[in-house]
Amino acid sequence: QLENGLTREALQKLLPAGAARNAVDSALWDLQARQRQQSLAGLLGVTLAPVFTTAQTVVIGTPEQMAASAAALWEKGATLLKIKLDARLISERMVAIRSAVPEATLIVDANESWRPEGLVARCQLLADLNVAMLEQPLPAQDDAALENFIHPLPICADESCHTRSSLKALTGRYDMINIKLDKTGGLTEALALATEAREQGFGLMLGCMLCTSRAISAALPLMPQVSFADLDGPTWLAVDVEPALRFTTGQLHL
Template identity: 70%
Template sequence: MRSVKIYPEAWPLHTPFVIARGSRTETGVVVVELEQDGVKGIGEATPYPRYGESEASVLAQIASLQSQLEEGMSREALQLALPAGAARNAIDSALWHLAAQQRGEDLWQMTQQLAPKQMITAQTISIDMPEAMASSALALWQNGARLLKIKMDDHFITERLMAIRAAVPEATLIVDANESWHGEGLAARCQLLADLGIAMLEQPLPADQDEALANFIHPLPICADESCHTRESLPALRGRYEMINIKLDKTGGLTEALALADAAQAAGFGLMLGCMLCTSRAIRAALPLATRATWADLDGPTWLAVDAEPALRFTSGVLHLTPASAAG
């Protein structure tokens, strides 16, 4: 028999995180601990209101499977028992971690991936006035970040982007609108981004307005985030997006995320690996996908005032990996 613990945690941020949907000063996560024969696995997920999730709803979903988890529920059975989302991710991540600990391996070994010594991750610039965003970009660049992800809403787009590009002319910039733009005027905005050397645009339109991207000629890649959750999302994305952003909280864990990555690459999509605001536990669970992605956006823990231990080591724009940190 396994023992099962389920509990919420709140992690304050050191700086407000502002996107098109609003501002946050802390992130709430749900944690699952599974222990069997003295070996423990732990998984973490971030409930996301955009997808109809709350801390209470995710806790209830997980609790509904407690007896099955105690009796040895497998990852395969879990895929059928819960829909994709944060609850399934917390359990799936705990099951992967438990299996790795039982084998004496890490997730890289279990998924037959070679762990790099370090990887570049995007550093996010949250929404503010143009001068403040430019100042943030410059500070990150001066500290070593080379890939910057710029959050945008529907205001001051030209002013913000021009100020940031002027501040960091050599940085690689990607823009995330979080569904806040509209089909009208999108072509001109895409051209502006291309003229400023923006490398990619993420989820400009609401997910239910993707049809506006069909046969839409654009001068830079567009990446699906809110529009892509699992393999079932892919058929509707063809001809509309060039890339997809994989997040374990959307796929419902690494099990589906690996399958999604395989299917997406087979269909010709490029990959981005993303995260919610989270601790190092959640990032560690996603790492086996990182080497397959064109861009990794794994800076969630860098927004926390204090990270969960054992914490991954980040410097500005770089995630440093050792065998111990990769294994957790």
């Protein structure tokens, strides 16, 4: 159907949201931008800064390992750190990290690993350590536990939010959503999701899966709308595509 002039609008109905649709959707956006001899941002009327702050990930380890990793990233220039946590040693890990990087902006990603029991105390611990945001603390199927849950820091939906159809269930439970093109099925739905989410009062984060620079480039028009960006996926690859985006520790350069 691509050879017959498949449109982005038709693509939304042809394929379900996911990585496959994202690949085709991104290619169609890129094709249109090239045909008009514009950048993708220019095509959408978006002005991008030459440098963006992106989170650098601190992976799960012992408290000492995670603190050392955070300190090393801070010394290299990272100011926004995304801390991966499971349900173990939460206090020990976070206290060690905050002691190592007292001035860094920290966001925590629990990746659905927590349970409703103990959530109040854990949120208060993070707030006391000046954590800026908590991402997906509970499994998506346990989201009802967040209904009208009073919490001292913003909670962001990741696995619980894929497309605009997710938003209704998030109201009263989450403060923010993490938009990833591999979840939305491409920039077309991501732009619509961002607009509708903001209209409903949600804050925005822009994230990614493990991916190449090409996937990050497709998401960049969303950057001016988001409070946090976590776009370090290509930095975990042994080999990126060419031409690759230029990353320094904690920054993406255009």
